[in-house]
Amino acid sequence: MxxxxxxxxxxxxxxxxxxxxxxxxxxxxxxxxxxxxxxxxxxxxxxxxxxxxxxxxxxxxxxxxxxxxxxxxxxxxxxxxxxxxxxxxxxxxxxxxxxxxxxxxxxxxxxxxxxxxxKYQTEERFLLNSEVMRDGEALSEGLALNDVVIHPGKFIRMIEFELYINNEFVYRQRSDGLIISSPTGSTAYALSGGGPIMHPNLDAIALVPLYPHTLSSRPIVVAGSSVIRLIVSEQNNLNPLVTCDGQSQTMTQPGDEVIITKSEKALTLIHPEGHNFYETCRTKLGWASDTGNT
Missing domain, CATH: 3.40.50.10330 (Probable inorganic polyphosphate/atp-NAD kinase; domain 1)
Incomplete structure (x- = not known):
């Protein structure tokens, strides 16, 4: 049965x-x-x-x-x-x-x-909701299990944007873009960008700059309940793209706002019995498997 x-x-x-x-x-x-x-x-x-x-x-x-x-x-x-x-x-x-x-x-x-x-284990993962706003109206909306990324697309140019978290100004940045990652996505593109590995059970979001034009810019981890808002700078001479999980995208224009929040929709993953996140990291990322016993 x-x-x-x-x-x-x-x-x-x-x-x-x-x-x-x-x-x-x-x-x-x-x-x-x-x-x-x-x-x-x-x-x-x-x-x-x-x-x-x-x-x-x-x-x-x-x-x-x-x-x-x-x-x-x-x-x-x-x-x-x-x-x-x-x-x-x-x-x-x-x-x-x-x-x-x-x-x-x-x-x-x-x-x-x-x-x-x-004989299995269940694990709930949250998704990110992304909304692109133009002149106060929603232009597009998307879901991402891994990450939402703002980037210049096929052009090898820096983009400029302002970052706000819970309506508090964080910085104005010039870079190749920004990865906004869930804990699930922390072992994906965000990891390649130098972001932290987050345990899937964390209620947190990581913001990972892509090649920022300053050595002091580092990844930031914020509460999962945070409202993340990016304003595409009027100084841009191209149209940055907002991509969800690398599979759907929206072209922005200067002045647009990108709002990322934790989605109300969750996903339930099933793993075979004995599944262990750290063992997965050891296997997939090539970490040393020595337990430290002498």
Whole structure:
């Protein structure tokens, strides 16, 4: 008897390895006799199999477990679709690093079976909400599990902006941009930018400058309840982009405001029993595994 009634399946289609894992997973789930729904795009790699197909909107309403086969990018996309819904997300890694998709391909049957038998850990992650304002009206809105980034796009030029936290002026900065990261995103782009690693359970947001035009500018960690506001300087001669998780973007213009807050929508991740954040860091980041015993 499965702990979950209806399972949705999402996979990244560009990879032959991912398609192999999807087929392997579907065959396994069929033997477990669970109710399975395939994402519309994912169903194209299983033609003629006869499995029910649903949009992501339908999956959010009908499923209590979503299994994502792919890399962290695939899970980030799923996160924005299912955040705020009573559905759990389980990741099978077919990408490179795999901080969020933590089941390896050769463990599919073993680990997924354990999850279906109720042997798993849950973890709630918060998302960031980004809103671009122009002349007092909302131009666009986006969600990000990892980060919201303001940057110059394809141009190799510095941009200028003012930063306010809870309506208090912090600084005017010229740099290649700014990463506003959740704890989940602290091991992603923000880490490459020199930001701190934050435990996923922290209620905090990190602001990481990208190549600032001053040696004294450093990452700042603020409370998760903070309202972060960026004003795009009138001095810019280009149109900076605001990107959510590297997958959706909005072009700004001088005078626009970008407001980032903690979203009311949360995401529930599932990990196999024994999952440990620090062990993941050791494995993925190549930290020394010596326990210090002599």
């Amino acid at each position: 499965s702990s979950f009634n209806t399972i949705g399946l999402i996979g990244r289609l560009a990879s032959a390895n991912t398609q192999y894992s999807i087929n392997r997973l579907v065959n396994f789930l069929s033997k477990r006799k669970v109710k399975l729904l395939l994402d519309e795009e994912t169903s194209t790699v299983l033609p003629g199999e006869g499995y029910p197909v649903a949009s992501r909107v339908e999956l959010a309403k009908k499923c209590d477990l979503i299994i994502v086969v792919g890399g962290d990018g695939s899970l980030l996309s799923a996160a924005r679709a299912f955040a705020g819904h009573p559905v759990n997300i389980l990741g099978i890694n077919r990408g490179r690093l795999g901080f969020l998709t933590d089941i390896s391909p050769d463990e599919i049957e073993t680990k997924v079976s354990e999850v279906l038998d109720g």
